Amino acid sequence: MDLSSFENSTDLLSRVSGPPTAPVVVYLPGLHGDWTPLWRIREPLARHLRLVEIAYPRAAANWTLDDYVTRLGDLFDRLGLASVHLLAESFGSLVGWVFACRHPERVRSLLVAGGFSVSPGRVRVALAELGLRLFPAALLDKGVDLYLLYLNRRGFPGNAFRREGEFFPATRTRLGWRATRNRLKIIRQTDLRGRLGELRVPVFYFGGARDIIVPVRREIATLRRHLRPECNFHSVLFPKAPHPIIPARYRQVARLILAWIRRREAPPRPGSVLSRHAAEGPGAQP
Numbered sequence: 292m293d294l295s296s297f298e299n300s301t302d303l304l305s306r307v308s309g310p311p312t313a314p315v316v317v318y319l320p321g322l323h324g325d326w327t328p329l330w331r332i333r334e335p336l337a338r339h340l341r342l343v344e345i346a347y348p349r350a351a352a353n354w355t356l357d358d359y360v361t362r363l364g365d366l367f368d369r370l371g372l373a374s375v376h377l378l379a380e381s382f383g384s385l386v387g388w389v390f391a392c393r394h395p396e397r398v399r400s401l402l403v404a405g406g407f408s409v410s411p412g413r414v415r416v417a418l419a420e421l422g423l424r425l426f427p428a429a430l431l432d433k434g435v436d437l438y439l440l441y442l443n444r445r446g447f448p449g450n451a452f453r454r455e456g457e458f459f460p461a462t463r464t465r466l467g468w469r470a471t472r473n474r475l476k477i478i479r480q481t482d483l484r485g486r487l488g489e490l491r492v493p494v495f496y497f498g499g500a501r502d503i504i505v506p507v508r509r510e511i512a513t514l515r516r517h518l519r520p521e522c523n524f525h526s527v528l529f530p531k532a533p534h535p536i537i538p539a540r541y542r543q544v545a546r547l548i549l550a551w552i553r554r555r556e557a558p559p560r561p562g563s564v565l566s567r568h569a570a571e572g573p574g575a576q577p
Contacts, residue, residue, distance in 0.1 A: 297325075297460050297467065300348040303366045307344075309337035314399075314556050316548070317343040319363075321381030321405075322474050324351075324461030328380065331541035333550070338487045338550055342516055343370065349466035352473050356481060359386045367397060375553050380404040380506070381535060382474050385481055392489040400493040405536050408483040408513060416479040423472040428465040428555060435459050440528050487517035489498060494522045495551050499532030499539065525551075 295554060296304055306326070316336065318329060325331075325346035332509045337341050343368070347359075354362075363386060367375075376399050379387030384406025391398040410416055423431070439458045461473050498507035498516060518524045529540050537544050 292320065294383055297346070297349050298464065301350045302348065303362050304346040304348060305370065307342065307370070309334070309339070309341040311341060313341045313342040314337060314552055315343060315375040316378050316402075316552065317345060317372070319379040319383030319386050320347065320375060320461075321346055321383055322339075322471060322478075323459050324467070324471065324474070325459060327457075327459050328439060331538050332545040334345075335545045336548065340552065342495070343372070343375070346372055346461050347470060349461060349464060349470050352466060352469040354470075354473065356385055356389060356477050360389045363390055364394060364397075369410045373397065374399050376400045376402060376555065378402045378404065378548065379406055381406055381534070384476060385477065386406070388486065388490070390485050391492050392486055395460055397455060397493045398492045399552070400495065401490075402551060403494065403496045404495070404544070405498040405502060405505050405507065405534050406519075407435065407505050407510050408487060410479050410481065413479050416475050420472050420475045423468050423475070429469045431468050432463050435462065455544060484517060487514065488519060490518060490522050491509045492522065493555060494518060494524045495526070495547075496524070497527040497529065497536060497544065497547060499530050499536045500530050501532060502534040502536075504534040 302446070304325075318326060320328070321327060326344040327373075329344060330335075333342065347354075351358075352525075366372075374397050376390065377387045379401065384403045385408075387401050387406070388408060390403050435458065461467055494514065496511060498505065498510070500507070507528065511528070512527070513520065514524055529543065531535060532539050
């Protein structure tokens with residue numbers, strides 16, 4: 292994809308891979324706004340699933356949560372997506388919760404990666420907003436480049452992306468950092484706990500036990516308390532894992548995603564145990 296699309300587009304961006312007739316999984320990114328964290332699981336997922344990766348344009352500097360949800364529905368219409376599995380990471384979970392409440396017929400299941408239904412900490416989020424406001428975009432872009440250099444030294448392959456600048460492209464430039472700051476504002480102001488009872492789709496949550504961004508244990512407890520039984524809620528907590536759970540535990544995450552979707556897609560035998568617990572996957576906590 293031409294990187295100028297992030298600067299010039301005023302709508303959600305997407306790219307699609309995988310067999311056309313396979314079950315569809317749609318990735319909603321976190322605060323960073325693009326598909327960078329999928330670099331390690333893209334290939335194994337796309338071998339078995341129709342993978343739709345979404346990125347937020349840099350023009351999203353004034354979008355509300357409702358704008359994100361509405362534009363996701365518009366994207367479904369443009370791509371002809373009737374019903375999908377939503378893989379919602381961090382900030383993307385806010386979009387996923389509301390979209391699944393509003394359009395349950397279009398969501399086969401909701402997979403939440405380190406997500407949350409209420410701000411992980413309003414003071415911390417407000418301080419992050421302030422930091423993005425005070426520091427110039429060029430300095431912030433340099434910080435992203437230094438993080439990429441750190442990953443390279445930890446074994447991140449230099450050819451993981453096709454062109455320079457494809458690492459966290461949605462956050463780059465002044466517009467990108469304004470859009471990121473706006474997503475922080477949405478996080479700080481949003482509390483969806485009262486809406487969780489509206490959900491009617493299966494929910495699978497996974498996160499890292501050493502997540503210093505999101506209190507995942509609190510979130511799992513919140514979901515258990517508010518989700519209805521028909522959501523068939525399951526969760527996996529990865530020991531010693533950080534907030535960016537998808538790249539940090541990519542092998543296990545890819546296996547869990549595939550196992551969950553296969554079970555959701557498999558027609559249950561009438562009267563069997565699987566017909567009542569078809570969504571149970573490796574490591575799931577009932």
